[in-house]
Amino acid sequence: MGHPHVGDPAPDFEVSTPEGETLRLSSLRGQVVVLAFVTSWCPFSKAEQPHLARLAHDFAGSEEVRVVIVDIDEEEQGYRKYLAQTEMGSPVYWNAAAEAVSAYVPPNAVPAITRKRWRVLVSANLVIDREGVIRFFTLTDTLRFDAEMRHVRAAIGDLVPGPT
């Protein structure tokens, strides 16, 4: 896929909600971070949404694991639609053209998508360890779609002892 990939440091970024709540990824050093890129128009994001919400709820009280959800590639109307679909249990940040997280697009992934490369990130999921290194990174896989995010939970389990 090219970099960044598993084993690489996760590029730092800052995102915010329209209400002004901001988050800088590097401030979460010391925690395991689940990073999910979502959007309201993608059926894969939609199918994953209740499972992502459950994941966020499961770790809501955790000091070890933090779930970061970033809505990308849509206008505010789409962002609001995503929020309205399911109670997520975690703030959903909004980055319309994914410019803040564009460093996450692996250059060789889905080379046939030539325009708006950030779309490659829609429905991507990552798990980042306490030192800020990417330990798990998947893009949308239409034929082997894991809506229930079992692999994400397994990746968390590799980094954090205890039931996931």
Added chain:
Amino acid sequence: MTLRPYLLLVLALIGCGGSAASAPPLWTRPGFEGAVRPEMGPPQPGDAAPEIDLPIAGSDTDRYRLSARRGRWVVVHFTTTWCPFCDEEVEHLDRLAADYASRNVDTLLIDVLEERDRWRTYLEGRLPAGKLWALSDVDGGVARRYAPPRVAGAFEERAHVVLASTLVIDPDGIVRLFLLADSERFDPTFAAVRERLDELLAERSAGATPVDERQDDEVRSPAEVVTIAVSDPGPVVVGDRGELRVTLSIASGYHLMSNPPSKPNYIPTTLQLEAEGIQFGTPVFPPFTRFQLWDEVIDTLQGDATVGVPFQVSSDAAAGTRAVNCKVEYQACTEGSCLFPFTQVVSFSIQVAATI
């Protein structure tokens, strides 16, 4: 990063080698990994194609009706304006339509669950060759009828299942090819569709009997692809240590996963033994067979694999016959698909002799 192309919850259907008219599974052919599989349900190659009766984008009155086009080959692709994969494909499909129009082929691009105006606007300037039939499936009814029921179960809106998918329907209205979207090997140029279409057109014009694309229903049960035998350790004495040898005879063409497994979602082969008065240790597996699966290599068990299970007879065990239950859990797979995970229980006895 790739995930293994296994449908873990689906029975494997194997193309039977016995009949001259059947072909190896299409999804094992490079470029055709997205081909629908029989267990997904209809429509499948060999089935009658569901009717398509939809308004044409460029006209207020005209409609395209599939049943009225008997005698022509029809390529069908489902799309939507917000899907990035679909967006890359439009110009390539326009060219495909032009290339094949003189060969008795209609090419349809069906917009799903969107208003007609949005579709018309989107298409402006994008179909220069002018041979593509752009149709509107506003309520998604046609897309839903083409969506196989037992795939992409996570999609509530079944019309979404067929986005960026392609079918080829023959002049008799029979489905001959159905490829689902494959994001991992995404090819916007329709190279595989062209390849298969060329084959089908050549077959028909040569008067060849078409190969039956229905995948044969030969279902192998997980129980029959693995036979388990346990070596008789002979009489053992109270306090003795020994090793049982459990041999898994795995049918040719199948493999079981290693323990530990090569991927977290694989079902490792495990053995659990119990018997009164006997403690069993951790099974010792033979060296695993490296197996090339698509673009990666995984560890497997194949052929005859003998697992050693250390045991110790308790020092206070009573003499006599001990019934031993050996539970072997495994998942048997071919290169293309997997059978259900399965547990076989083998029962046998060990003779415990009294201390001398």
